[in-house]
């Protein structure tokens with residue numbers, strides 16, 4: 001089993017989530033691919049999007065519904081500093097996951113996190129489990145708790 005997948009499984013267990021990551025028959029690198037593989041609505045996919053503080057260099061996690069986009073100005077109002085997209089290498093260094101498989105929990109360092117209220121409209125959502133082929137289902141409220149994510153409006157529709 002990949003180390004990234006193992007770390008997500010351990011984090012799920014540690015936080016009391018009964019969720020089991022599943023290997024999909026096709027890639028789940030993007031939200032569109034993940035929704036097709038899970039057979040769910042695009043907005044039921046949890047995108048784990050990382051922004052970097054331009055002053056502090058810190059990374060911030062935005063759990064975003066598949067069909068939504070992070071509005072940088074709204075996100076910056078939450079973090080208290082201007083933001084830029086985190087590059088792939090920084091994402092890997094801080095979370096331990098490669099882009100396309102970044103999970104909402106199980107990061108190498110804990111991150112401040114927020115969750116898009118759109119995800120809370122569904123009884124179940126799906127998130128990446130550390131690889132571009134594994135996803136897991138969870139109740140969004142439980143996922144928010146496990147990730148330490150605060151509910152906040154930071155999106156604009158795509």
Ligand code: 5CA
Nearest residue numbers: 028029030031034047048086087088100101128
């Ligand atoms: N496994 C899927 C569904 S859970 C997934 O991880 N989707 S995702 O949307 O969370 O991850 C892809 C996201 O990574 C994109 O939305 C984009 O924000 C980000 N991304 C893609 N390429 C790069 C890159 N080169 N540098 C930084 N971020 C990137």
